Amino acid sequence: KTALYNQHVNLGAKMVDFGGFNMPIQYSGISIEHNAVRNDVGIFDVSHMGEFILDGNDSINFLEYVCSNDISKIEIERAQYNCFINPNGGIVDDLIVYRIDVNKFMLVVNASNIQKDWIWLNTNLKGFNCTITDVSESTGLISVQGPKSIILVSELFDYKFENLKKFSFKNIIFQNENIMVSNTGYTGSPGYELYAHNKIIPNVWEQLLNKGEKYNIKPIGLGARDTLRMEMGYCLYGNDITDSTSPIEAGLGWITKFSKKFINSDYLLLQKESGISRKLVGFELTQKGIPRNGYRINNSNAQSIGYVTSGTMGPSVKKAIGLGYVDVDYANENQEIFLEIRNKQISARIVKFPFYKT
Numbered sequence: 001k002t003a004l005y006n007q008h009v010n011l012g013a014k015m016v017d018f019g020g021f022n023m024p025i026q027y028s029g030i031s032i033e034h035n036a037v038r039n040d041v042g043i044f045d046v047s048h049m050g051e052f053i054l055d056g057n058d059s060i061n062f063l064e065y066v067c068s069n070d071i072s073k074i075e076i077e078r079a080q081y082n083c084f085i086n087p088n089g090g091i092v093d094d095l096i097v098y099r100i101d102v103n104k105f106m107l108v109v110n111a112s113n114i115q116k117d118w119i120w121l122n123t124n125l126k127g128f129n130c131t132i133t134d135v136s137e138s139t140g141l142i143s144v145q146g147p148k149s150i151i152l153v154s155e156l157f158d159y160k161f162e163n164l165k166k167f168s169f170k171n172i173i174f175q176n177e178n179i180m181v182s183n184t185g186y187t188g189s190p191g192y193e194l195y196a197h198n199k200i201i202p203n204v205w206e207q208l209l210n211k212g213e214k215y216n217i218k219p220i221g222l223g224a225r226d227t228l229r230m231e232m233g234y235c236l237y238g239n240d241i242t243d244s245t246s247p248i249e250a251g252l253g254w255i256t257k258f259s260k261k262f263i264n265s266d267y268l269l270l271q272k273e274s275g276i277s278r279k280l281v282g283f284e285l286t287q288k289g290i291p292r293n294g295y296r297i298n299n300s301n302a303q304s305i306g307y308v309t310s311g312t313m314g315p316s317v318k319k320a321i322g323l324g325y326v327d328v329d330y331a332n333e334n335q336e337i338f339l340e341i342r343n344k345q346i347s348a349r350i351v352k353f354p355f356y357k358t
Contacts, residue, residue, distance in 0.1 A: 001021065001022050002021060002022075002023070002045055002047035002048055002140065003047060003140050003198040003199075003201045003202055004045045004047060004140070004142075004201060004202060004205055005022060006202075007045075007202060007205055007206070007219075008023075008024040008027075008045065008219075011024075011027055011219055012027060013025075013026070013027045013219070013221060014026050014027075014221070016222075018048065018111070018112075018222055019048055019110070019111035019112035020048075020111065020112065021048040021111055023045070023048060023221075023222055024045065024219070024221040024222065025221045025222050025223045026221040026222075026223045026224065027218070027219050027220070027221055028218065030221070030223040030224050030227060030315070031224075031315045032218070033218055033219075033220045033221060033223070033224035034224040034227050034228055034315040034316065035315055035316070036146065036216065036217075036218040036220065037145045037146045037187055037189050037191075037220060037224065037228055038146070038189055038228075038315075038316050039146070039147070039216075040146050040147070040148050040215055040216040040217065040218075041144065041145070041146035041147070041148040041149045041152055041212055041215050041216070041217050041218075042144075042145055042146055042217065042218045042219070042220035042224070043142055043143065043144050043145075043205065043208050043209070043212070043217065043218075043219055043220060044142065044143040044145065044219075044220045044221075044222075044225055045141075045142060045205070045219075046141045046142070046143050046193070047139070047140040047141045047142075047198070047201065048111035049108055049109065049110065049111055049136075049141055050108065050109040050110070050111060050113070050114035050117065050118075050134070050136040051106055051107070051108055051109075051134075051135050051136050051139045051141075051195070052106070052107045052109065052117070052118070052121065052132055052133065052134055052135070052136075053100075053104070053105070053106055053132070053133045053135055054104070054105045054106075054107060054130055054131070054132050055103060055104045055105075055130060055131055055133075056103055056128075056129050056130025056131055057103055057129045057130065058128040058129040058130045059103045059104065059105055059130045060072060060103065061128060062124075062125065062128040062130050063097065063105060064260050064261075064262060065124065065128075065261070065262055065263065066084055066120075066121065066124050066262065066263060067082045067083070067084065067097065067262060068082060068083050068084075068085055068247055068252075068255055068256045068257065068262055068265075068268075069081065069082045069083075069097075069255040069256070069257055070257040070259060070260060071097065072260075074097060074099040075099065076099050076100070076101060076102070077099070077100075077168060077169055077170065078098075078099055078167060078168050078169075079096050079097060079098045079099070079167045079168070079169060079182060079184050080096070080097050080099075080167065080255075081094070081095075081096055081167075081184075081255055082094070082095050082096065082097050082255055083095065083241075083247055083252065083255060083256075084117065084120060084263070085246075085247070085262065085263050085264045085265075085268065086243055086263070086264070087263070087264055088243070088244070088264075089246045089264050089267045089268055089271065090242065090243040090244045090245060090246060091237070091241045091242065091243065091245060091246070091247060091250070092113070092116070092117065092120050092243065093109050093110055093113040093116070093117050093120075093237060094110070094235065094237055094241060094252075095107050095108055095109045095110070095117075096108045096184055098169060098180075098182065103130070106180075106195075107121075108141075110237045110238075112237070112238060113237065114134075114136055118132075118134055124263070137198075138197055138198055139195060139196075139197065139198065140195070140196055140197065140198045140200075140201030140204075141193060141194065141195050141196075141201075142193070142194045142196075142201065142204060142205060142208065143185065143186070143187075143191060143192070143193050143194075144191055144192045144193075144194065144208060145185055145187045145189050145190070145191030145192075145220070145228075146189050146190065146191060147189065147190055148212075148215040148216075148217075149189075149190055149191045149192055150162055150190060150192075151215065152208065152211060152212050152215055152217070153181065153192050153194075155211060156204075156207055156208060156211050157172055157174060157179070157181070159172055159181075161181065161183075161192065164181070164183045164192075165183065166183050166184075167182075167183065167184055168182070168183055169181060169182035169183070169184075170182075174196070174200070174204070175200050175203065177196060177197050177199070177200045178196070178197075179194055179195065179196040179200075179204070180193075180194070180195040180196070181193070181194055182195070186225070186228075186229050186234060187225070187228040187229060187232070188228060188229070188231060188232035188234075188354060188356055188358060189228070189358070226310075226312065227312050227313075227314060227315055230310055230311075230312050230314065230321060230322075230323070230355070231314045231316055231317055231321065231354065231355045231356035232353070232354040232355070232356060233282050233323065233353030233354045233355060235250060235252070235280075235323075236310060239293055239309045239310045239323075240280060240309040240310055240323050245280075245325070246268060246271060246276075247268065248268055248271050248272050248276055249271075249276050249278055249279060249280060249325065250280045251279070251280050251353075253272065256268055256272075258272075275328070276328055277327065277328055278306065278325045278326060278327055278328060278331075279325065279326065279328050279331040280309070280323060280324070280325055281323070281324060281325075281326055281331050281350050282321065282322070282323055282350065282351050282352065282353045282354075282355060283321070283322055283323075283324065283337060283348045283349060283350050283351060284317075284319045284320065284321050284322075284348060284349060284351050284355065285319070285320035285321075285322075285339070285346060285347070285348045286336075286347045286348060286349055287346045287347045287348075288320075288346075289320060289339065289341045289344075289346040290311060290312070290313055290320050290341075291308045291310075291311025291312075291320060291321070291322035291324075291339055291341075291348070292308060292311050293308055293309060293310060293311065294307060294308065295307065295308040295311070295324075295339050295340060295341060296308075296339070296340040297324055297326055297337050297338070297339060297340075298337070298338045298339075298340055298345060299330060299337065299338070300336065300338065302338070302340075302345060305326050305327045305329075305330050305337065306324055306325045306326035306327060306330070306337075307324055307325060308322050308323070308324040308339065309322075309323050309324050309325065310322060310323045310324075311323070311324075314355055314356065316356050317355050317356050319355070321355045322339075322348075326350075330350075331350065332350065333350055333351065333352055334349055334350065334351075335349065335350045336348070336349055337349070337350060
């Protein structure tokens with residue numbers, strides 16, 4: 001359970017097991033919550049995410065070795081999207097790296113991968129002069145998302161956050177505790193993440209709900225978090241990216257920098273130069289149906305060319321949309337593909353990300 005478990009129950013949330021945590025899947029309904037984020041403001045409990053603090057003289061060298069992106073480019077009080085690569089060229093996890101000081105970083109990893117990432121990092125730490133601390137148990141995280149989030153967060157903390165650039169953060173003091181306010185959202189709408197000690201997180205949640213009433217605030221569950229990220233074409237670990245998908249196949253070449261050496265970088269460089277056989281694409285259905293993870297994707301001859309990794313009816317785009325891997329020959333924009341749904345061939349076409357245009 002997160003520190004906000006009682007708040008969710010009191011708000012009538014439908015709770016589910018997610019990554020080993022008892023989390024709210026929805027409160028008032030996925031579409032209602034989704035639209036609240038697109039039009040007003042919503043708050044999510046994302047305290048199940050993992051946080052590791054890395055400190056020491058070799059912190060940058062270590063992160064350059066285990067991360068695909070160029071760590072040296074991160075300035076203090078800035079953040080960067082990243083991934084860990086395994087010996088097969090697959091993705092151990094995707095994460096956000098925050099640079100707190102010259103040699104001090106915070107790594108935010110997926111809830112279901114906390115233990116896996118902890119072992120992975122410590123296995124590769126040998127020979128580097130730095131220490132890693134798991135602060136996941138004591139750290140709470142609230143995501144405040146939507147066009148009115150900036151007014152609400154600025155009002156609650158009495159600080160003007162409009163100058164906080166994308167992938168930047170600011171440390172503030174609230175109730176004698178440090179809160180890290182970052183601008184690294186996962187919804188495609190404006191928003192902020194609030195990292196704080198678990199002892200004050202429930203109070204922050206309550207104050208956000210109280211102050212946000214006039215902005216039509218709503219608590220948001222993981223169901224709407226999923227539809228929001230899908231409309232942007234953002235990857236979800238375990239679905240769209242896994243231990244057996246490479247960042248090149250997943251369209252994450254932009255966070256895979258070959259200006260330095262990292263774990264299995266030679267393999268990924270070869271893959272980039274010689275070409276890939278499959279690619280993660282976005283598609284929208286042109287016939288009635290809902291795409292779901294694992295559905296087969298076929299060509300016009302009903303031959304298998306790939307599979308669906310994520311799918312939904314997008315509340316903002318009002319279309320059935322999905323992500324999936326297809327043979328690279330079928331990965332072009334406007335290419336017609338067919339989803340096998342209950343033994344029927346349902347027509348779809350490949351479109352560019354994002355589905356939702358802001």
